[in-house]
Amino acid sequence: MRSIILSILTLAAVITTQTMTEAKHPTRPKVNVYHGYLIDKMCAPDMTVKGAGAYDEAANHTKTCLIEPKCIKGGFGMITSDNKWIPFNKAGSQKAEQLAVLTTKKDHVAIAVEGIMRGKTLSVSKITEE
Numbered sequence: 001m002r003s004i005i006l007s008i009l010t011l012a013a014v015i016t017t018q019t020m021t022e023a024k025h026p027t028r029p030k031v032n033v034y035h036g037y038l039i040d041k042m043c044a045p046d047m048t049v050k051g052a053g054a055y056d057e058a059a060n061h062t063k064t065c066l067i068e069p070k071c072i073k074g075g076f077g078m079i080t081s082d083n084k085w086i087p088f089n090k091a092g093s094q095k096a097e098q099l100a101v102l103t104t105k106k107d108h109v110a111i112a113v114e115g116i117m118r119g120k121t122l123s124v125s126k127i128t129e130e
Contacts, residue, residue, distance in 0.1 A: 029116045031125065034086060036078035037061060038096055038109040038127075040071035044085050054083040062107045066100040076100070077122070078111060088113075092124025099127050 037058035039047060043065060047057040058079035065071055076096035077087035088096055092115065103109055110130040115122045 029118075031114055031116055034078065034080060034113045034115070034122065035130065036080040036086070036111065036113075038066065038076060038100060038111050039079055039085075040066055040068075040076055041074040041087060042071045044077060044079070044087075047079060048083075048085045050083075052083055054079050054085070055081050059108050059110075061109070063100060063103055063105060063109065066109065072097050072100075078113060086113075086117075086122050087120065088115075089118070089121050089123045092122060092127070095124055095127045099129055103129055105129075 037055070039058050039061055043061060047054045047061070050057045066076075075088065075090070075093035077085060077093075079085055092113070096111075099111065100109065112128045112130050113122065113124055114126040115124040117123075
């Protein structure tokens with residue numbers, strides 16, 4: 001009987017320790033890297049209606065359009081190689097704006113974006129031109 005009680009107490013201590021450790025170190029959302037073309041939110045609907053052709057359409061999107069004031073004001077996102085539209089959060093749109101202004105490309109503004117998906121919006125931590 002005594003050994004059963006000791007076993008139960010030991011098990012309870014292990015479970016309590018594990019639970020306390022998980023509480024101190026909760027699971028963090030995973031940062032992923034996404035690849036695609038930089039697109040402003042104003043033009044994205046015109047491209048996504050192309051379905052399987054959205055990525056090719058996004059490739060031809062121009063820097064001139066990306067840096068128009070109304071396009072900058074609307075924010076940014078990307079279209080991935082599987083033709084999916086991923087909008088950026090406000091901070092990500094600000095980073096994208098800087099990239100759009102500084103790029104020397106006239107079109108085909110390919111990017112790699114590090115961030116965490118929060119719902120349908122990408123919370124961007126880093127954008128790099130490819």
